[in-house]
Amino acid sequence: MRPLIHPSVTDVTVEGILHALSDPVRVAIFADIVAQDCTQNCSSFSHVLNEAIPKSTLSQHFKVLRESGLVRGERRGVEMHNVSRCAEIDQRFPGLIGAIVKAHEVQLADGKRKTRRPVR
Amino acid sequence: MRPLIHPSVTDVTVEGILHALSDPVRVAIFADIVAQDCTQNCSSFSHVLNEAIPKSTLSQHFKVLRESGLVRGERRGVEMHNVSRCAEIDQRFPGLIGAIVKAHEVQLADGKRKTRRPVR
DNA sequence: TCATTAGTTCAGGAATGATGAACTAATAGA
DNA sequence: TCTATTAGTTCATCATTCCTGAACTAATGA
Numbered sequence: 001m002r003p004l005i006h007p008s009v010t011d012v013t014v015e016g017i018l019h020a021l022s023d024p025v026r027v028a029i030f031a032d033i034v035a036q037d038c039t040q041n042c043s044s045f046s047h048v049l050n051e052a053i054p055k056s057t058l059s060q061h062f063k064v065l066r067e068s069g070l071v072r073g074e075r076r077g078v079e080m081h082n083v084s085r086c087a088e089i090d091q092r093f094p095g096l097i098g099a100i101v102k103a104h105e106v107q108l109a110d111g112k113r114k115t116r117r118p119v120r
Numbered sequence: 121m122r123p124l125i126h127p128s129v130t131d132v133t134v135e136g137i138l139h140a141l142s143d144p145v146r147v148a149i150f151a152d153i154v155a156q157d158c159t160q161n162c163s164s165f166s167h168v169l170n171e172a173i174p175k176s177t178l179s180q181h182f183k184v185l186r187e188s189g190l191v192r193g194e195r196r197g198v199e200m201h202n203v204s205r206c207a208e209i210d211q212r213f214p215g216l217i218g219a220i221v222k223a224h225e226v227q228l229a230d231g232k233r234k235t236r237r238p239v240r
Numbered sequence: 241t242c243a244t245t246a247g248t249t250c251a252g253g254a255a256t257g258a259t260g261a262a263c264t265a266a267t268a269g270a
Numbered sequence: 271t272c273t274a275t276t277a278g279t280t281c282a283t284c285a286t287t288c289c290t291g292a293a294c295t296a297a298t299g300a
Contacts, residue, residue: 001248001295010230014223015142022139043246054290059248078246078297093223095215103134103213110130121264121279163277174259179279198266198277 004066004073009088012069017089017096020068025053026061027104030070030084034101039074039081070097124186124193129208132189137209137216140188145173146181147224150190154204154221161199190217 021027028048033040042062046053053061062082065071069089071082086097141147148168153160162182166173173181182202185191189209191202206217 014220014227015144015147017223018138018147018220019142022135022142024135027135027138041246055247056249056290056292057288059246060289063248075247075297078244080247093219093226095219096223099213099215099219100134100138103216106213107134161277175278176259176261176280177257179277180258183279195266195278198275200278 006066006072007069009069009085009092012089012092014093014096016068017070017093020064020070021100023061023064024049025051026065027100029061030065031101031104033071033082034084034086034097039083041076041079041081043079126186126192127189129189129205129212132209132212134213134216136188137190137213137220140184140190141220143181143184144169145171146185147220149181150185150204151221151224153191153202154206154217160202161196162202163199 021030025048029045032045042058043055045058046055062071062073062080065082066073069085072085074081074083084097089097141150145168149165152165162178163175165178166175182191182193182200185202186193189205192205194201194203209217
């Protein structure tokens with residue numbers, strides 16, 4: 001198995017972050033990781049937004065989050081634990097993550113659906 | 121030709137906005153529309169980021185910006201003019217657009233490339 | 241050593257995205 | 271009123287990306 005990839009903060013791109021968080025499942029996961037500041041393993045997200053997520057899919061989602069620089073994954077025995085890299089990113093792009101997470105909360109509170117695009 | 125679609129602010133989703141702005145060409149266009157607060161027609165963007173964009177592609181990009189709620193398009197004679205909907209969106213998701221546009225500026229200043237994902 | 245648990249990788253089919261060619265819509269000039 | 275021009279859209283096709291089951295790896299415990 002190849003080692004996990006974590007870009008340095010300077011290689012993090014806005015586009016990468018926005019793309020990573022433009023998926024309803026991934027924002028939900030990320031928001032959760034940010035909220036609970038203790039690390040989380042992957043399987044704790046096997047149900048997100050009242051939907052079962054296959055573990056291969058979950059694995060890809062985490063890969064996107066890691067490689068966009070949003071999250072750091074660390075193997076702890078059998079499990080993988082994930083920590084947000086908010087602090088680092090916030091230095092480079094002040095307020096970005098905060099605004100996105102907050103907007104996501106607003107949307108959840110409004111009871112909006114989980115599709116990426118608006119209703120046609 | 122079918123009429124342009126503009127979602128009401130309440131139908132705008134965070135995911136939709138992030139998706140729309142996760143494309144280097146679209147953020148560049150949007151940042152420009154926001155910066156110059158006068159309306160802009162589409163063809164003024166036929167060259168973005170030192171690259172020629174085919175007009176069908178450009179048309180699709182504007183469609184994405186419109187349907188995500190970021191921009192309002194209005195036909196003025198032969199041309200189409202585009203205005204940002206920042207004010208509206210800012211009421212629902214305070215600070216979101218501002219943080220994204222600002223982050224984009226930081227990245228431009230750092231001379232980062234225009235790919236969506238980080239370098240592997 | 242074998243079983244279990246957690247996650248990754250791969251391969252395919254499904255869904256999205258890009259773009260040339262053909263189209264529509266508005267206007268200006270003859 | 272035609273015809274030409276300019277601006278943008280739509281469609282069809284191909285390319286890329288995304289999702290997911292199946293097979294795999296890696297760490298641990300019995």
